[in-house]
Amino acid sequence: MVSLSLNSKKLQQDLGVELSEAILDKIVMMGAEIDENTPEQLVVDITPNRPDLLSQPGFTRALAAFLGIRPGLQPYVVTPSKLKVHVDESVRNIRPYTAAAVIKGITIDEEKLRELIEIQEKLHVTFCRKRKRAAIGIYPMDAIQGNITFLALPPEKIKFRPLESETEMTAKEILEQHPKGKEYAHLLQGLPMYPLFVDSKKRVLSLPPIINSHEVGKVTTTTTEMFLEASGHDQRVCQQVVQIICAALADMGASIQTVEVVYGRKSDITPNMQPAIQQFYGYYVDRRLGVTIKREDLPILLAKMGVGFSETRIKDTYQAVIPPYRVDFLHQIDVVEDIAIAYGYENIVSELPQxxxxxxxxxxxKLERMIRAILCGTKLLETSTYHLLGKEYQRHIDPSDDIVTLKSSVSEEYDSLRASL
Known part of the structure; x- marks a missing residue:
């Protein structure tokens, strides 16, 4: 669980309702626990599977849908920008992926600046696994010259003024002396080169996943246009992080523009703010919940979770239309969970099985237990190691086992789920 501090007055203003006991009960039923409630601040605990709730705009959006104030799938309009991010070959084995967006038309006051920093830090700690999966950078567009290049250089060739530093520092000095450098230095430990974002004038934007540049990477209350990026080892995670932040910024009144991310001869357009489709079956919902959900109630219940609904030509087969910020949908069971929350667990009557x-x-x-007991009797110690192993190693143990491989593993030593304990 992650604690999120919300501005109570702003939350009530955006919802158009008072935070009464009934509303607080609804927040709990939505899946968030309340830690503290004062006239100035509401502190809630957010479950790890909902990174889209880790900001004031994201939480307000979800609660407005759940209360029926703004239900249903909310569209996000994006327009193309002229900006390109060129991903250099040098980052392939260092930090190979990035996703980006241009943010325009936003007025940054102290409250919005706080929200922006908070969502960045909350995502870093949770969804980005302390910047191991991905690191987020936000920069003022007016400080950036031309297109951007994502490349890697030897540490001795890197020198710039890190955020809130008085002087320029080398990469080594940043990792040894800067607070953020010391905190995240282990993520670059042992690498022959370090990743950098630079503009067309070769000025450093940031040294991911450590720190932004002070000259080109400091967002203030005078900023109206921003460049947003997320870099890491998993392209899907980088794209999802950008989608979550773009949705929050759009809810704050910003306009979102896409960026072309160029990988040699290939390129991606990010962010993709189009909804995704998750198919599900009516009988599957009823069987999992133990109650019969009428077909006409399905779109109403999903609308309370900010999810759209459509039918197919196949009987009892439907589609949940998933907004781009809901990155927690992997299977139709996730649709069932949303329907259950909207229906209300308190409305499901407990029954003894027949x-x-x-x-x-x-x-x-039984055989494995007997073997373990015998081996322990010979003074051997039993250990249960990692859930991930190398595919080739597992085939040497048992060629007959079906091995589930990871789509984007970092190392061949841990590229598949172990088939047996």
Whole structure:
């Protein structure tokens, strides 16, 4: 759980309702726990599967839908920008992916600046796994000259003034002396080159995942246009991070523009703010919840979660239309969970099962237990190691096992789920 501090007055103003006991109960039913409630501040705990709620705009959006104030799928309009980010070959084995966007038409006051910093830090700690999966950078557009290049250089060739520093520092000095450098130095440890974002004038924007440049990377209350990027080892995660932040900024009144990210001969256009489709079955929902949900109630319940609904030509088969900031949908069971929250767990009546069964060990489990007991009796120690192993290593152990491989593993030593304990 992650604590999120909300401005109570702003939340009430955006919702158009008072934070009464009934509204606070609805927040709990939505899946957030309340830690503190004062006239100035509401502190809630957010579950890790909902990174889109880790900001005041994101939480307000979800609560407005749940309360029926602004239900349903909210569209996000994006327009193309002329900006390009060229990803250099030098970052392939260092930090190979990035996603980006241009933010325009936003007035940054002290409150919005606080919200911007908070969503960045909350995502860094949670969804980005302390910047290991991805690191976020936000920069004032008026300080950037021309297109941007994402490249890697040897540490001794890197020198710039890091954010809130009085003087220029080398990459080594940043990692050894700057507070953020010391905190995240382990993420660059052992690398022959360090990643950098630079503009057409070769001025450093940032040294990801450590720190922005002070000259080109400091957002203030005078900023009206911004460049947003997320870089890391997983392209999908980088894109999802940018989508979450773009949705929050759009809810704050900003206009979103796409950026062309060029990988040699290939290129991506980010962010993709189009909704995704998750198919689900009516009988599957009923079976999992133990209640019968009428077809006409499905779009109403999903609208309370900010999700759209459409039918297919196949009987009892439907589509949930997922907004771009909802990155927690992987399977139709996630649709069932949203329907259950909207329906209200308190409305599901508990029933004793009509069939009583007894659990028991399988033959294989019994055999494994006996083998473990025998080996422990010979003074051997049992260990249960990582869930990820190398695919080739597993095939040497048991060629007959079906091995589930990871789509984007960092190392061949951990590129598949272990088939057995």
């Amino acid at each position: 069939l009583g069964t007894l659990g028991g060990e399988t033959k294989r489990t």
